[in-house]
Amino acid sequence: MSTETAQSIPEEVIRRLIDQAFQEDIGNGDVTTDAIVDEYAQAEACWKAKDEGIVAGLEIARQVFERLDPQLEWKPETKEGQRVSAGSILTVMQGATRALLTAERIALNIVQRMSGIATRTRQYVAAVGELDTVILDTRKTAPGLRLLDKYAVKTGGGQNHRMGLYDLAMIKDNHIIAAGGIAEAVEKVRRYAPGLDVEVETTTLRQVEEALGAEADIIMLDNMSNKLMQKAVKKINGRAKTEASGNITLHTVREVAETGVDYVSVGALTHSVEAFDISQTLQQLK
Structure with missing residues (x-):
């Protein structure tokens, strides 16, 4: 898998995200808060x-x-990656009332999405349990939020697949058609990007054999039945890493992992996010 991870998110990425979020949500100003709340009020x-x-x-x-109140006092009561129960206090903050109200929705949107991804990922990791299979994400992320989405997957105990089209060559069905075959596709990629890992998507045992013959580094077993995956894993026999993919759910991931695959990739970790519910309560200070 990709050697580049989202363990830490570059500061410029965070700044750019906040810039964009402020522009689309605040624009020229928060008319409700600015009308109601005194400029110097604290909460x-x-x-x-x-x-x-x-x-x-x-x-x-x-x-x-x-960004709105540089003097804000931030007092977290939970750690990143910590499991919390309903009713747990995540953080307490003190600062300008206007800042706390105006930035509320942007901050909550970010944390609710990321915590939802981390929570779902942890569920998949727990379902696999003691097996050696690793849960992976995919490129099915929200545009502009990939590093945040993938960071959240890592926080939940999963691993990142390729970060983009640049750090792993994945030869899919349409690439195979365009190249004229699996062997031709792999050979062209090896020539164009020597040293880069190559993954080949397969749906049949014949394609698995072709990918092995082309010396693919990773062989994706796409939308195969568990029985067929078991045969494919046995045929590959450690000569390449194996990845199961295709509509794998929390209810089926354990059985898929039991076929012996090295990785299970799950698009639903990031493309069907259920936001983690968090509330913000304000108390005006004198």
Whole structure:
């Protein structure tokens, strides 16, 4: 898999994300808050979890609030990657009331999405349990949020697949058609990008044999039955890494992992996110 991970997100990426979020949500100003709240008013805000799951993205939320109030006091009561129960306090902050209200939705959107991804990922990792199979994400991320989505997967205990089209060559069905075959496709990629790992998508045992003959580094077993995957894993016999893919759910991932595949990739970790519910409560300070 990709050697580049989303363990840490570059500061410029976070700044750019916050810039864009402020532009689309605040624009020329928060008319409601600015009309109601005195410019110098101070308040305390508390974030409380309304779900059980894994927390991710708190540091980014802090930077969102600090963009409007650099003097904000941020007092987290949970750690990144920590499992929390409903009712748990995630963080308490004190600062300008206007900043706490205006930045609330942007910060919550980020943390709720990232925590939802981390929570779902942890569920898949737990389902696989003691097996050696690794849960992977995919490129099915929200445009502009890939590094955040993939960071959240790591926080939940999964691993990142390729970060983009540039760090792993994945030869899919249409590439095979365009190249004239698996062997031809692999050979062209090896010539164009020597040293880069090559993965080949297969749907039949014959294609698995062709991918082995072409010395692919990773062979994807796409939408295969568990019985067929078992045969494919036995045929590959460690000569390439194996990845199961294709509509794998939380209810089926254990059986898929038991076929002996090295990786299971799950698009639903990031393309069908269920937001982790968090509430913000404000208390005006004198």
